[in-house]
Amino acid sequence: MKNTRRIFVRNSALAMAGAGSAPLWLKRALYAADAPSPRKKILVAIFQRGAADGLNIVVPHGEKAYYALRPTIAIPRPTSRGAGAPAPDAAIDLDGFFGLHPSLAPLAPLFAQGHLAIVDAVGSPDPTRSHFDAQDYMESGTPGWKATADGWMNRALPPARIDNPSPLCAVSLGAVLPRALRGPRPALALQNIGDFQIRNQPQAQALEQLWEETPDPALRATGRETFEAIAMLETIQKTPYQPAAEYPRGRFGDSLRQIAQLIKADVGVEMAFADIGGWDHHVNELGQRASEGQLANLLREYGQALAAFWQDMGDRMGDVVVVTMSEFGRTAHENGNRGTDHGHANCMFVLGGPVKGGKIYGQWPGLEREQLYENRDLALTTDFRDVLGELVARHLGNPTLRTVFPGYQPKFLGLV
Amino acid sequence: MQTSMVGRALPPAGRPKTGASLLIALIAIAAAAPIAVPCAASTKKAPDFQRQIPKQDRILQALNRLTFGPRPGDIERVKAIGLKKWIDLQLHPDRIPENPVLEAKLAPLDSLRMTTRTLVENYPEPQMVRRMLNNGLPFPSDPDRRVLYEKLAERFERRQKSGNPPPPPGTELAALLTPDQLRGLRTGTPEQRIATFETIAPWRQDEVLLALPPGVRQAMFPAASGDLRRKLALANGPVQVVAEDLSEGKLLRAIYSSRQLEEVLTDFWFNHFNVYLDKGADRFLVTAYERDVIRPHVLGKFRDLLEATAKSPAMLFYLDNWQSRGNSAAPARGKRAATGLNENYGRELMELHTLGVDGGYTQHDVTEVARCFTGWTIDRPGEGGPFTFNPRLHDQGEKIVLGVKIPAGGGIEDGEKVLDILARHPSTARFLSRQLATRFVADDPPPALVDRMARTFLKTGGDLRAVMTTMLESKEFWSVGAYRAKLKSPFEFVVSAVRAVDGDVDFAFPLVNQVARMGEPLYRKQEPTGYSNSSKEWLNSAGLLARMNFGLALADNKIAGVKADPQAAAAAGPLGSPEFQRH
Numbered sequence: 001m002k003n004t005r006r007i008f009v010r011n012s013a014l015a016m017a018g019a020g021s022a023p024l025w026l027k028r029a030l031y032a033a034d035a036p037s038p039r040k041k042i043l044v045a046i047f048q049r050g051a052a053d054g055l056n057i058v059v060p061h062g063e064k065a066y067y068a069l070r071p072t073i074a075i076p077r078p079t080s081r082g083a084g085a086p087a088p089d090a091a092i093d094l095d096g097f098f099g100l101h102p103s104l105a106p107l108a109p110l111f112a113q114g115h116l117a118i119v120d121a122v123g124s125p126d127p128t129r130s131h132f133d134a135q136d137y138m139e140s141g142t143p144g145w146k147a148t149a150d151g152w153m154n155r156a157l158p159p160a161r162i163d164n165p166s167p168l169c170a171v172s173l174g175a176v177l178p179r180a181l182r183g184p185r186p187a188l189a190l191q192n193i194g195d196f197q198i199r200n201q202p203q204a205q206a207l208e209q210l211w212e213e214t215p216d217p218a219l220r221a222t223g224r225e226t227f228e229a230i231a232m233l234e235t236i237q238k239t240p241y242q243p244a245a246e247y248p249r250g251r252f253g254d255s256l257r258q259i260a261q262l263i264k265a266d267v268g269v270e271m272a273f274a275d276i277g278g279w280d281h282h283v284n285e286l287g288q289r290a291s292e293g294q295l296a297n298l299l300r301e302y303g304q305a306l307a308a309f310w311q312d313m314g315d316r317m318g319d320v321v322v323v324t325m326s327e328f329g330r331t332a333h334e335n336g337n338r339g340t341d342h343g344h345a346n347c348m349f350v351l352g353g354p355v356k357g358g359k360i361y362g363q364w365p366g367l368e369r370e371q372l373y374e375n376r377d378l379a380l381t382t383d384f385r386d387v388l389g390e391l392v393a394r395h396l397g398n399p400t401l402r403t404v405f406p407g408y409q410p411k412f413l414g415l416v
Numbered sequence: 417m418q419t420s421m422v423g424r425a426l427p428p429a430g431r432p433k434t435g436a437s438l439l440i441a442l443i444a445i446a447a448a449a450p451i452a453v454p455c456a457a458s459t460k461k462a463p464d465f466q467r468q469i470p471k472q473d474r475i476l477q478a479l480n481r482l483t484f485g486p487r488p489g490d491i492e493r494v495k496a497i498g499l500k501k502w503i504d505l506q507l508h509p510d511r512i513p514e515n516p517v518l519e520a521k522l523a524p525l526d527s528l529r530m531t532t533r534t535l536v537e538n539y540p541e542p543q544m545v546r547r548m549l550n551n552g553l554p555f556p557s558d559p560d561r562r563v564l565y566e567k568l569a570e571r572f573e574r575r576q577k578s579g580n581p582p583p584p585p586g587t588e589l590a591a592l593l594t595p596d597q598l599r600g601l602r603t604g605t606p607e608q609r610i611a612t613f614e615t616i617a618p619w620r621q622d623e624v625l626l627a628l629p630p631g632v633r634q635a636m637f638p639a640a641s642g643d644l645r646r647k648l649a650l651a652n653g654p655v656q657v658v659a660e661d662l663s664e665g666k667l668l669r670a671i672y673s674s675r676q677l678e679e680v681l682t683d684f685w686f687n688h689f690n691v692y693l694d695k696g697a698d699r700f701l702v703t704a705y706e707r708d709v710i711r712p713h714v715l716g717k718f719r720d721l722l723e724a725t726a727k728s729p730a731m732l733f734y735l736d737n738w739q740s741r742g743n744s745a746a747p748a749r750g751k752r753a754a755t756g757l758n759e760n761y762g763r764e765l766m767e768l769h770t771l772g773v774d775g776g777y778t779q780h781d782v783t784e785v786a787r788c789f790t791g792w793t794i795d796r797p798g799e800g801g802p803f804t805f806n807p808r809l810h811d812q813g814e815k816i817v818l819g820v821k822i823p824a825g826g827g828i829e830d831g832e833k834v835l836d837i838l839a840r841h842p843s844t845a846r847f848l849s850r851q852l853a854t855r856f857v858a859d860d861p862p863p864a865l866v867d868r869m870a871r872t873f874l875k876t877g878g879d880l881r882a883v884m885t886t887m888l889e890s891k892e893f894w895s896v897g898a899y900r901a902k903l904k905s906p907f908e909f910v911v912s913a914v915r916a917v918d919g920d921v922d923f924a925f926p927l928v929n930q931v932a933r934m935g936e937p938l939y940r941k942q943e944p945t946g947y948s949n950s951s952k953e954w955l956n957s958a959g960l961l962a963r964m965n966f967g968l969a970l971a972d973n974k975i976a977g978v979k980a981d982p983q984a985a986a987a988a989g990p991l992g993s994p995e996f997q998r999h
Contacts (some may be wrong), residue, residue, distance in 0.1 A: 049943070050942075050943070128773070129763065129779065129782075130763070130767050130773050131944075131945065132767075132768075132773070132943075132945045133773050174935075174958070175933065175934060175958050175959060175962075176935040176953060176954070176956060176958070176959065177955075177956035177957075177958075182952070188956075188957045188958075189956040189957050189958035189959070190957065190958050191933070191958050191962075196961060197961075198961070198964055198965060198968070199965065199968070200968050200972075203968050203990075204964075206990065207964055207990060207992050207993065210990065210994060210995075211993075211994055214994035214995070216994065218955060219955070219997070220994075222955050222956060222957060222960055223960065223994065225957050226957040226960045226961055229957055230961070277942055277943075278942065280943075282736045282758055282759075282760045283736050283739055283758070335756060335757060335758055335759070336739070336740065336741055336756010336757055336758060337736065337739045337740070337756050337758050339736075339758070341758070341759045341760070342759070342763065374779065
């Protein structure tokens with residue numbers, strides 16, 4: 001079945017008509033014919049690379065120790081509660097104990113309306129404070145286990161392509177495929193939808209043949225995915241995308257805008273991935289005020305992009321859940337350079353139509369010395385796989401959690 | 417904001433309809449699989465590191481791994497010298513006369529030869545230019561550059577004063593040029609644009625250059641003379657030139673240098689001791705870092721390389737150690753006692769530079785090592801100052817690093833002792849050997865080879881040339897399992913493609929951009945890990961597409977600044993083919 005379809009795709013759509021002139025309906029039909037339903041549940045995973053400082057993102061302003069541990073870089077307590085406008089340099093109160101960093105103001109209404117849930121004191125149970133290892137563990141979905149060859153997102157994909165034959169079933173925005181999406185099931189890395197083509201048609205066909213014939217299975221599979229995606233994206237490239245929201249400038253905003261474009265184009269996306277780097281703030285995390293400086297600027301871009309995605313997607317958010325993560329948190333106390341060093345637990349955001357938001361999930365361990373992990377970091381009370389596992393099982397409807405998170409039984413928090 | 421949410425009430429999506437029973441069967445199979453789902457790769461046969469490749473393939477194997485790919489005629493040249501002798505020469509680059517073509521091409525990139533301090537003066541940031549104007553700081557000695565910077569500073573000044581955004585480029589140009597000149601600069605071939613530019617009065621040319629939109633400047637570039645090229649680049653901002661020179665220099669060296677192994681190793685060790693060009697002062701510091709810290713040591717003693725990086729302003733700045741201070745350190749006069757240990761360098765030193773993450777250190781060791789390095793700082797980093805040890809910042813207490821006591825009352829020697837401990841640690845020997853073997857032999861290098869390399873490392877006191885020799889004399893390096901078993905990184909791919917088509921490179925920034933598009937922006941890996949030495953990192957659709965498009969464009973002579981030799985291009989075959997991605 002797989003073979004016949006492939007041959008059909010190549011011969012009819014590309015070789016015979018030429019990818020440039022094949023009618024759109026033909027290509028749509030090719031992929032739509034055996035798709036089970038036009039509207040799929042979609043999971044968008046966001047990775048904040050560099051270990052974001054969760055304690056200054058979801059601020060425990062009700063915790064006295066927080067202010068003691070961070071004499072120069074704590075986010076001030078909210079000045080008003082509820083409906084009143086918060087001061088631009090203070091935390092935005094969420095529930096009387098936690099507040100959002102002021103740069104995340106665009107996300108506050110989403111929390112208030114119940115679309116955004118926050119999980120706090122969450123992360124990977126592995127004690128490593130190495131960026132590389134911790135990212136690797138979070139993306140492989142197997143903390144402490146380095147030999148895992150594939151990523152949790154790849155394992156969470158539909159088990160066979162007959163179920164979702166689209167080459168865009170799993171996409172990552174960027175020049176390299178992240179660890180989370182690597183593995184035996186096809187997953188696509190793409191930088192820019194508009195550029196995803198080979199300009200020289202006759203040569204393109206010759207190249208496609210070479211990639212189809214290469215004996216190396218990994219190269220052949222990537223070649224195939226690429227050429228199928230080229231054919232698929234051609235239909236999308238023809239209509240310039242008009243987002244229904246303004247995304248912030250920068251790579252992260254571009255990534256989310258293109259994910260929205262792909263989802264709205266109904267090309268079979270089920271999993272999408274984007275990342276945003278630059279969170280490793282060892283020095284001068286904050287400017288003179290909480291709303292200034294490195295963390296504030298990065299959070300502004302991050303919050304604006306997520307809010308724009310929400311708005312742009314409109315009621316398609318009913319099918320979509322966005323989940324964010326970062327490899328570990330940062331020290332509860334500030335270091336000597338108005339920054340923070342590598343820590344342990346962090347926070348995760350879960351945003352989407354199906355989300356039971358407006359609530360902080362998880363158990364707060366406290367920040368008193370004896371409550372800290374190894375006397376220095378926020379302790380972990382929720383495993384990140386509890387969050388991801390619930391989304392895979394209850395949102396995507398994938399029952400094979402044992403393979404997605406081998407050796408671990410996720411405990412659902414009731415997020416969706 | 418959105419009101420009604422579709423799907424909120426829907427039950428979790430099942431996967432009904434087509435082929436439901438088959439699907440259930442598949443799920444069952446997946447669920448029954450061993451817990452870690454094996455990747456496709458693991459079903460492949462294990463590579464054979466025992467069986468040797470045929471004798472006639474050995475030269476190609478050497479050229480693939482020890483150079484950035486063969487140029488036409490290279491195989492014959494190595495044959496003439498003799499493979500053994502050729503390898504020995506590559507291991508002693510000082511015995512190889514450098515290619516004069518390379519030297520000519522590097523000549524205009526003058527920032528590559530400057531000390532950091534001269535570089536800061538010659539390629540200043542706008543604020544610096546202003547300080548030069550206002551405070552009489554020394555201006556660059558080159559008169560042409562001086563004029564350009566004065567104009568640049570004036571523009572900066574005007575913009576600062578008015579507080580307005582710059583006027584639309586059109587209005588400024590309209591005041592400087594006739595409509596014909598304006599049209600001539602904006603359209604036509606590079607040669608036509610340059611011809612138009614030459615009709616502008618010389619005393620007005622600098623001003624015009626600065627006012628032109630960057631796209632027009634770039635369009636003029638191919639036909640511009642050497643001096644004008646420099647000005648075109650400077651008009652984008654002097655600071656950017658430093659980064660451009662670095663990346664172009666790296667491309668040119670990789671393409672043209674006769675000391676190919678030294679280039680490959682410089683790429684390897686820079687990446688091992690990665691620093692990030694766009695972090696603050698590092699934009700001035702990386703030039704000297706690569707030239708004076710990395711390159712001279714790539715075939716020397718690891719301990720020297722390690723200390724050179726530890727004392728380099730580029731690394732001290734990148735991993736924040738220059739700001740780290742001990743808790744017992746005396747506060748600077750008039751300042752509050754800011755205590756400030758910063759663990760960043762201490763951790764990466766052990767995890768990435770020496771022991772490896774599983775090398776047997778603890779969080780406690782990280783803190784202790786960080787304490788040892790307090791006081792290792794930079795004398796005025798913003799002005800290109802050198803390494804200095806500041807005893808006032810140093811934590812003088814006792815430390816215990818990996819079980820070794822470092823007594824109280826020490827100074828700079830605390831850090832040096834740590835480097836001693838780390839440089840001769842067996843974990844370091846193993847970690848570095850494995851990294852080298854991953855780059856030069858195979859993604860999963862045979863442990864027996866890594867062990868032998870590590871033994872050489874320990875026996876020779878970390879002599880990197882000896883470690884390379886052990887690897888190059890091993891049967892594994894010349895085995896079937898190693899031959900063409902690696903996928904080229906984007907940098908390796910682009911350089912090998914230019915070499916394969918015998919490309920003549922006039923200017924290299926379009927190649928620099930291509931490498932970045934494929935996922936490996938040069939000098940711009942933000943994380944201290946550097947890029948992966950393993951091929952897996954690079955196999956994906958985005959990279960593949962970029963490689964295919966680059967290959968086609970290069971062979972068709974559509975990459976600006978590079979001329980492919982048609983005969984060589986035909987002989988090289990499709991550069992976007994799966995075969996050409998391997999080496």
